[in-house]
Amino acid sequence: MTISRWKQRPAASNWGDFGPDDQLGSLNYITPDVVRRAVREVRTGRSLCLSLPLDYPGGNVLNPRRHPPRLRPTERDGRLVYNLPLSASAHEHTDVLCDDSVLLHTQYSTQWDSFAHVGHRFDVQGDGNPVAVYYNGFRAGVDVVGPGDPDGRPMGAHRLGIETFAVKAIQSRGVLVDLLASCGRERVYVGYDHLMRALDVARVEVEPGDILCLYTGFADMLLEMERQPDPHLLERSCAVLDGRDARLQQWIVDQRIAALCADNYAVEGIPATAASMPCARLPLHELCLFRYGIPLGELWYLAELAAALKAEGRTRFLLTAPPLRLPGAVGSPVTPVATI
Structure with a gap:
């Protein structure tokens, strides 16, 4: 397939599969039937907030460029x-x-990443000259305009902004995987085999259009630190996905999930496991945001939900999680609501 913005797409990607101008990626899997299926998960009518207070983690020692709300x-x-x-x-x-x-720093606390958050240099024209592009071939400097771009247009994501997720009004079935149960608070890089064991033990089933939520206990530690996070302890704590595990990557794609969320930073481990250069520093972000258009949610608060679902022997729930309808932003705070 050839689209005006690109003549070739990454070999492992879905660019163009949802249309030449698609900005929703795997959110397209959330159909009316999927929403109705999600609503059927509501049994008790209890709703739970899945957001940290937006002034957590506290300070900027975990990410120097992001600061608490003022x-x-x-x-x-x-x-x-x-x-x-x-x-x-x-x-x-x-x-x-x-x-x-x-x-407000839009990705300081509980958040969604938009597809304009992470792009890559890729040879979209097949002429040997890689350029900076984002999901579905939208261009840096054309569709995602930065402060140094020359044409004088306002800075921001003119395509792939977070407002596209808000208009979609993200609501689907959430599926919780309790990695804290299998890893404790030890830093473990979770690959395909480990994740499959965790799914089997908890009898978790994932279907197209589901939003996969990973509970690791990381956000619980942030709350315990009361806005004074210890970066040295946190970087050694709690499960993270092994973003370079090829089988894990393929499983994520094959499940056709609508989004992937976790209660930690980045969902994947930083630093990623070793690879030959050149390569993505954040391979799971490359897979999800750049190649397949799978939204990533970070720093969600999942402890109460995990306890409530465990008490009922369940792993599924209705999840409502639209971001701010903030045109041009590349990320957004979110207050996800689980209804069980």
């Missing part, structure tokens, strides 16, 4: 609008107002 009041006539009487006299209007603004 809240401040808005202003009205030079006055800060917080506990602000609408009228100077109590004999007039009795209203007292609070109104605030926030400086």
